[in-house]
Amino acid sequence: MSGLGRTRSVGLTGVAGFLVEAEAHVTNGLPGFAIGGLGDSAVSQSPGRIRAAASAVGLPASQRRVIVNLSPAGVRKVGAGFDLAVFVAVAVAMQKVPQALVHDVVHLGELGLDGSVRPVPGVLPAVHAAALAGVRHAVVPVANAAEAGLVPGIRVHPVAHVAELVDRYDRLSRGRPLDEVAVPPPAPVASETPKDLAEVMGQSEAKLALEIAAAGGHHLLLAGPPGAGKTMLAERLPGILPPLDAAESMEVTAIHSVLGVLGDDVRLLTRPPFVAPHHGASMAAVIGGGSGRVRPGAITQAHRGVLFLDETPEFDKAVLQSLRTPLERGTVTIARANEAVSFPARFQLVLAANPCPCGNGWGRGADCTCTPMMRRSYFGKLSGPLLDRVDLQVHVQPPGLSMAGHPVGERSELVAGRVAAARAAQHERWRAVLGSERALNADAPGSVLRAVPWRLPAGDVSPLDRSLERGGISLRGYDRSLRVAWTMADLAGRQRPGRDDVDLALSLRGSVGAAA
CATH class of the missing domain: 3.40.50.300 (P-loop containing nucleotide triphosphate hydrolases)
Structure with missing residues (x-):
């Protein structure tokens, strides 16, 4: 058994974002999990988080040989915000999530060992960069949803747990209605009174x-x-x-x-x-x-x-x-x-x-x-x-x-x-x-x-x-x-x-x- 899955995320250079394609290749070879693409220590430590989160939804990622590439591979990737995109790419490669539903969706978020999706810094410029690149859907942690919602022209989908996300994609593939988590409206602009x-x-x-x-x-x-x-x-x-x-x-x-x-x-x-x-x-x-x-x-x-x-x-x-x-x-x-x-x-x-x-x-x-x-x-x-x-x-x-x-x-x-x-x-x-x-x-x-x-x-x-x-x-x-x-x-x-x-x-x- 082998499979290939792809989805998108966003990296940051300074305060400017750039699209990153997360590719995952899963085979039945010697178990292992390797990530390439010039990631920092947070990226290199993500296999443990992703394998633990995958087990929460019944994906035997720890029993497979998984090779992940974050493209463009020559640009440095920083932070744990790529966890969710890598998880989704692995889920696609293992035929748990349909490829057609996630190829042009941006996924941002850090994973907990229990499968929870945790907030990350820099979501606003990341989602803004995705919107400028023509992406129309972004999956973000619930705690970052209000921030991502400040960006016009892109639909934000909050998620709290990977099981919830996998279930949504399964419902979409079967044409069933979704129970979307509402994006909190932006806080009203406070009537700031500057010092006189x-x-x-x-x-x-x-x-x-x-x-x-x-x-x-x-x-x-x-x-x-x-x-x-x-x-x-x-x-x-x-x-x-x-x-x-x-x-x-x-x-x-x-x-x-x-x-x-x-x-x-x-x-x-x-x-x-x-x-x-x-x-x-x-x-x-x-x-x-x-x-x-x-x-x-x-x-x-x-x-x-x-x-x-x-x-x-x-x-x-x-x-x-x-x-x-x-x-x-x-x-x-x-x-x-x-x-x-x-x-x-x-x-x-x-x-x-x-x-x-x-x-x-x-x-x-x-x-x-x-x-x-x-x-x-x-x-x-x-x-x-x-x-x-x-x-x-x-x-x-x-x-x-x-x-x-x-x-x-x-x-x-x-x-x-x-x-x-x-x-x-x-x-x-x-x-x-x-x-x-x-x-x-x-x-x-x-x-x-x-x-x-x-x-x-x-x-x-x-x-x-x-x-x-x-x-x-x-x-x-x-x-x-x-x-x-x-x-x-x-x-x-x-x-x-x-x-x-x-x-x-x-x-x-x-x-x-x-x-x-």
Whole structure:
């Protein structure tokens, strides 16, 4: 007796899915179970799980010689999510399940020794990839059904046990009605109440910088003494950013699915994420990686949102320097000896720093216990190429008693309205030039801003020219100041920036590290 069975599954490279064909060949030779196709340790350990699950439905897989191939065989397969597809392929080869019913169906799930089908991470991007490839049916664990149901254009079939799945296929082959498990509807979008900017007293310059950063997609550094409100300001940035569109929402939710942090309240994420790793976080935790499976880091979790590094100089210097490439490219590639995995990482960076290690080096600095060498070393982690990529660098002054009587500032919803209007103007301006529907000023290349028809008059950019000649800014800083000037013009409703916008953009790019 020999037989061949096939069905489909989905593998993940980063957060992108690719179809995998699970082929099983079963013969009466010397009993054994081998899986090929460049799988990781979880895949290589699946024969034991599959043979135990097969015995639960009366399949004598442990008494047969089983050869399984996961195609394409040259692409690495990671995780236990292929268990269910391999089981179905073996069941087809042993004539327990009709081949015609499963050839073009995607099966995802880990098997327990009792035959239960257990949830796996990354179901959302996997099902989404299957739908894009034209697959119309996906069998997933019951616990992943709500997540898979977020993908349009594909029918989701939840399953809790392999016996239940085999029975369904048997009923289908005999034309009998099915008792399908209902897919839980997506959770209603919660009425999230973002933290309000009006709660921050004073800090008019820092609030202006926050609004400019939100409108143009610029990176921001807030430097000031402890308790000045740096963290409060950073936490309110997502509240003035526009909501994610449909494509961005699916992209961000897929990342959270791969990380396994969607939780029980499964729904598409519509607000920009806010990620704030601890300053003791490792390179793998911030950038991505790991000793085994390559996992996304904090910069990928913050994709389309905000990455906030509080106490930035306390981070490892190598971690901070590794942010430079993702800030420019919007992606990060983790290279290993046998693979290279790319993750999306287009985020807004917000840095916060004290004036010195002890935090008292502001004003007269009478209470500061830091030596000049300690202060230089502290801010040395923020100097050079990383700081040159931060468009806005603002000193946050400590609030005084006089601020207690100040009127309440603008609410986030008012600021968000101006930000949305400014972004709409940018989308319209750069749509044809950059070929993107949602391009911002931060995305505009310097070569475009310095060329006709976007080049500003010589008199308007003379402050930037003088600063460049004196070495006060680099050419990258020159271009980033131009982008900030364009954003300020958009917030004011003007067609082009003027001399005042350029002056303010240059002043907001002051060297915080040098001043400290």
